[in-house]
Amino acid sequence: MRAVVMYAPGDVRVEQREDPKILAPTDAIIRLSATCVCGSDLWPYRGLDEHDGPVPMGHEYVGVVEEVGGEVTSVEPGQFVVGSFFASDNTCEICRAGYQSRCVHAVPMAAIGTQAQRARVPLADGTLVATPAMPEADLIPDLLAASDVLGTGWFAAVAAEAGPGKTVAVVGDGAVGLLGVLAAKQLGAERIVAFSRHADRQELAVEFGATDIVTERGDEGVARIKELTGGLGAHSVIEAVGTQESMMQAIRSARPGGHVGYVGVAHDVELPGRELFYSIVHLHGGPAPVRRFLPGLIELIWDRTINPGKVFDLELPLEEAAEGYRAMDERGAVKVLLRP
């Protein structure tokens, strides 16, 4: 099969790899209908993560089940499925508490690579959720978004306790931040302030439910949030970048007792204990337990209540994956969908 491999920062290739095989009786093999490039793939692409190339890439996926191991009971060949970027058993105590991304048997799909024609999905019963039927073609980008970027934005909004009567600020106008806006809207937030200085992203933020756009960043951005909230700060803040500046902007944008939901993978972040202490905010985040939200998100997509696939503004054949990475790196695209 054809698959994306990163050899070194900036060096992404599509090459021939062996087709995946069932290795454990709990595995499933899926044929991918679509996959995509994640903002987190850009960290190694930019040389900001350690990288021992060549490594298979990708952890977002939707597709059709081709084969299942002998112990798999909840999905069967022929079904269209969505899974999250961590395979999870969905039965352990951590999973049952809703933290499937830290399942005691978690397997990161990034270690398997889903920017490919086929992929092995471990713990298929716990990981995969089948759609009610084969989806219409135009729903596939929406369902793919649920696999990570929507689920992650949704987790951030839940972690930030977005809801009725709340003012929600969103730091980061990438796909996750934009879908954090969508999630906050769906969760009933009263006012949603998106930090963004890019016209196309501002437009999508407003379409997803943003009521205000703030173009300032850092402490100036914080000052604007304070102005918009009677000097208090937002009730809820979504952080979807992962830098020191974005984390501090998020914490400082929240009011005392407010909630910060952070999902940007932290890079060189050190939170000053004294400032955090006196901020008296709630801080919750990490790798999103997307599996918790998948059934509900699939339903919202199936009913055409939400259209998260709009974050894909560039679609390429898998063979042109390198071009997709380049576009996202240069911010020419918000998020790139790849067709295997």
Place this chain on the structure above:
Amino acid sequence: MRAVVMYAPGDVRVEQREDPKILAPTDAIIRLSATCVCGSDLWPYRGLDEHDGPVPMGHEYVGVVEEVGGEVTSVEPGQFVVGSFFASDNTCEICRAGYQSRCVHAVPMAAIGTQAQRARVPLADGTLVATPAMPEADLIPDLLAASDVLGTGWFAAVAAEAGPGKTVAVVGDGAVGLLGVLAAKQLGAERIVAFSRHADRQELAVEFGATDIVTERGDEGVARIKELTGGLGAHSVIEAVGTQESMMQAIRSARPGGHVGYVGVAHDVELPGRELFYSIVHLHGGPAPVRRFLPGLIELIWDRTINPGKVFDLELPLEEAAEGYRAMDERGAVKVLLRP
């Protein structure tokens, strides 16, 4: 009146100061029945906080109202009252959300000094809670504890979401940690693990509700918590120290998705973003909004359901305050009560 003043690290004196006066119509003047030395007073005493002496000391207090300003309506002269270490209006949006320690008009009582015979309490209507009647003498230490150390331990337990079915770990065996144990017990926690290596504190922890004592610290202590919880970590962790080691011990003792409630005033703490991210814990803490809990705590004390005053293991006349500081500094006493 007589009052405690810190001139420099290690240099605590009791001297003559002017009696306080009503400065604003929302003030009250109280005559203190008891006051005490706080663990946080030890930071400047040990030269670990910046100190521009001489400064009045103390922020915990119970006593009898002597005089009120013209706008005070909820308390009157002759009543016995308990207040928190932040004066708060209890009417602003932040107070109504339960974060009175960050009231938009908050006044730190530490800036006024309550290790004294009398004290001015700003925002008396929002700050002071009267007891149902003049308390019996043996209840005074319990009520004094509510002013800070009990309210702080209680907030930590609430922030850590201690409750039925939960395993709660408590980092720190000072008065706040011990009262965190008491709070976790009252909130219905199933199992309470106290980190402590001092026999007298272990004994009090068990009396307050600890089911297990762990004497190891740091990563060894974390390993013990994992052993006690099937490898997962505690659901809830209370942090009541404020050092880098104690914060990391708390975060690492919590299971994925668990809750860390931290109330130790952070000193030279930098939280590593990446580790915090992957821990996927909830982190909440800061200066405790004791006022939120005061009415309920006073009721539990009045009914003799709880006896938090047990943390006072040394009682001295106010004139001997310096001896009280020394005893706490040398860990000869858990907490020192001063009689003005």
